[in-house]
Amino acid sequence: MPYKSISDLPETIRIVLPEHAQEIYLAAFNHACHEYKSHAGKETICFEVAWAAVKKKYSKGDDGNWHLRESR
Numbered sequence: 001m002p003y004k005s006i007s008d009l010p011e012t013i014r015i016v017l018p019e020h021a022q023e024i025y026l027a028a029f030n031h032a033c034h035e036y037k038s039h040a041g042k043e044t045i046c047f048e049v050a051w052a053a054v055k056k057k058y059s060k061g062d063d064g065n066w067h068l069r070e071s072r
Helices: 011-016 019-035 042-057
Strands: 058-060 066-068
Touching (some): 019 042, 042 058
């Protein structure tokens, strides 16, 4: 099921990710929900796609927090 806003994301996502990463997660999750709407196991796929999108822009630091990756 797509999320309407960041405030609708699971609490664990809202706690660990910075706001910009939450926006990326939300957009990727919702897009995957639309793309895989008739696929069995859709929810798992949507979570995987959303995390993959976040990990393209952010990495988890040694401090345990998520940080924006440096531009190359």
